[in-house]
Amino acid sequence: MFRKLRILLLLFVLATVAVGAWRARVTASEWQRSLIVGIYPVNGDGSTVSNDYLARLDQSRFKPIEEYFAAQARAYGVQELRPVMITLARPLAAPPPLPPHDGNALAAIAWSLQMRYWAWRNDEIPGPRPDIRIFVLFHDPQAHAALGHSVGLEKGMIGLVNAFASRAEDGGNTVVIAHELLHTLGASDKYDPSTLQPHFPSGYADPHQAPVLPQRRAEIMAGRIAISTTEAEIPRSLAATMVGPGTAAEIGWRDN
Numbered sequence: 001m002f003r004k005l006r007i008l009l010l011l012f013v014l015a016t017v018a019v020g021a022w023r024a025r026v027t028a029s030e031w032q033r034s035l036i037v038g039i040y041p042v043n044g045d046g047s048t049v050s051n052d053y054l055a056r057l058d059q060s061r062f063k064p065i066e067e068y069f070a071a072q073a074r075a076y077g078v079q080e081l082r083p084v085m086i087t088l089a090r091p092l093a094a095p096p097p098l099p100p101h102d103g104n105a106l107a108a109i110a111w112s113l114q115m116r117y118w119a120w121r122n123d124e125i126p127g128p129r130p131d132i133r134i135f136v137l138f139h140d141p142q143a144h145a146a147l148g149h150s151v152g153l154e155k156g157m158i159g160l161v162n163a164f165a166s167r168a169e170d171g172g173n174t175v176v177i178a179h180e181l182l183h184t185l186g187a188s189d190k191y192d193p194s195t196l197q198p199h200f201p202s203g204y205a206d207p208h209q210a211p212v213l214p215q216r217r218a219e220i221m222a223g224r225i226a227i228s229t230t231e232a233e234i235p236r237s238l239a240a241t242m243v244g245p246g247t248a249a250e251i252g253w254r255d256n
């Protein structure tokens, strides 16, 4: 009896999640209103540096992301003046479940469900319910030279970003957040995962430039600025990136 009830409950949860994800996806692709993006800051390493950083964190720090989406969308003729609206949740006490390391699709789905359940239980955010949730785990840059992978899932419209707890890294953090946010909206990576070099031409901000290398800006889903055929630099802020036509088509800003 209990087993049946449990299965029924699980099916109900799955159905709710599926319908919710579908509805959010439909809305997102139309760009008829602002998409509400909830940012959930978390102390990712339990350090006092991250704690102090979180204590001073406010919504204005994420304004560049809103402005970036507005400017980039306008370039593709999107009418909505504020395509993305960010709301900041209070820092969360405990980190969310971490994503699976391997690329197993089933594990990713299980993680996405776990995350949605976790988000639902921890959802203390001002204003309307977010369409997209991005959990940002902050780490002391002195203790962590490199951070784990960030992820953004289209199914579930959820992202997890590893970021540095430092004002000097705010620009770089916003680049990673915008990149994962675009993944949740259906954008694909535009770089070679083995070399991290941007794909040509889709991963180049200015593929028609002559000479084509070095590039000065990054296509946001390539994540890096191609300097030569073997070198690429990480952009320090959103100002050094743009949304290319390939990404714009994937997220519904232009026709294919």
Ligand SMILES: [Zn+2]
Pocket: 179, 183, 188, 189
């Ligand atoms: Zn990516």
